Amino acid sequence: MENKLISAGILGLGSYVPEKIVTNDHIAKMVDTSHDWIVSRTGIEERRVASEDQSTSDISAIAAKRALEDANLNPEDIDLIILATLTPDMLIPSTACLVQSKIGAKNAAAFDLEAGCSGFVYGLTVARQFIATGMYKKVLVIGAEILSRMVDWEDRNTCILFGDGAGAAVVGPVEDGKGILSMTMGANGDGGKFLLIPAGGATQPASEQTIADRLHYIRMDGSEVFKFAVRTMGRASIEVIEKAGYKVEDIDFLVPHQANTRIINSAAKKLKLSDDKVYVNLNKYGNMSAASVPVALDEAVKLGKIKKDDLVVLVGFGAGLTWGSCLIKWNK
Numbered sequence: 001m002e003n004k005l006i007s008a009g010i011l012g013l014g015s016y017v018p019e020k021i022v023t024n025d026h027i028a029k030m031v032d033t034s035h036d037w038i039v040s041r042t043g044i045e046e047r048r049v050a051s052e053d054q055s056t057s058d059i060s061a062i063a064a065k066r067a068l069e070d071a072n073l074n075p076e077d078i079d080l081i082i083l084a085t086l087t088p089d090m091l092i093p094s095t096a097c098l099v100q101s102k103i104g105a106k107n108a109a110a111f112d113l114e115a116g117c118s119g120f121v122y123g124l125t126v127a128r129q130f131i132a133t134g135m136y137k138k139v140l141v142i143g144a145e146i147l148s149r150m151v152d153w154e155d156r157n158t159c160i161l162f163g164d165g166a167g168a169a170v171v172g173p174v175e176d177g178k179g180i181l182s183m184t185m186g187a188n189g190d191g192g193k194f195l196l197i198p199a200g201g202a203t204q205p206a207s208e209q210t211i212a213d214r215l216h217y218i219r220m221d222g223s224e225v226f227k228f229a230v231r232t233m234g235r236a237s238i239e240v241i242e243k244a245g246y247k248v249e250d251i252d253f254l255v256p257h258q259a260n261t262r263i264i265n266s267a268a269k270k271l272k273l274s275d276d277k278v279y280v281n282l283n284k285y286g287n288m289s290a291a292s293v294p295v296a297l298d299e300a301v302k303l304g305k306i307k308k309d310d311l312v313v314l315v316g317f318g319a320g321l322t323w324g325s326c327l328i329k330w331n332k
Helices: 024-028 035-042 056-070 095-103 116-133 189-194 208-212 222-243 261-270 289-302
Strands: 008-016 020-023 046-049 080-084 109-113 139-146 164-173 179-187 253-256 311-318 322-329
Touching (some): 008 056, 008 116, 008 289, 024 035, 056 164, 080 116, 095 109, 109 116, 116 164, 116 179, 116 311, 116 322, 179 222, 189 222, 222 311, 222 322, 253 289, 289 311
Antiparallel strands (some): 179 322, 311 322
């Protein structure tokens, strides 16, 4: 007889953003731009930047400890750590292993996951499989980035967009019919050229030339990424809604990746959601890549915007090009 799959949901949430605030006016002193220009095109007013002595594992550990506290669990209770990031502390060891050490999760396996801004949703999807099969009981999923060190502060097209932060969720067994009801993930590798960091890997190892050519910073074709996002966000959201047997009208809340207000508004329109049913913190933090969805989710829950039994859609898109979405019946 086939084993019954175990329902999985979020047991606890935590997030952290650095104290330092960089406003649009600050950036306007470095490159040819203005506060009004940035806000009109992106919705971003300011972003957070990590201090020089903070690493991705440091801010991940803070968010992780807060999620564990919210779930009323100890670090030793965690079986697996999945850390979604495109800004690891170093190539090896994985940042997840560094976090395991920093929080004392001595019983946990650990690995990094790289799916750009879709990373946290990808991580939730992977975590759900481990819980559903019974292999693990408690999985810590983290999305964390220090993008301020990967942007070219002389490139006005990208330096205005990104910020630093970390969000974490503890995933574990929940009551049947609650938690993560459906998921979708996808990728279009043909679009990888539209959002990348060219050097630093095996194709173009670090050299004097790659540094001189500024190839270790994010490069993006904003127009192509925008078009991809508008096409993908709504479609991926509707897919998970229908996969779970619901209609668009049944959805209570949307937590989208925070990249651009026009992209978010497009997704909300397709889901027929009013502004008060969509969480947006892009104006405060900019695009935090893999951290954007978990930080937004944590804030929305703590502000009481998401309540028990609400149907919540999480959706992200990012480098790869990738996309991911999941439908959650909120279990807390």
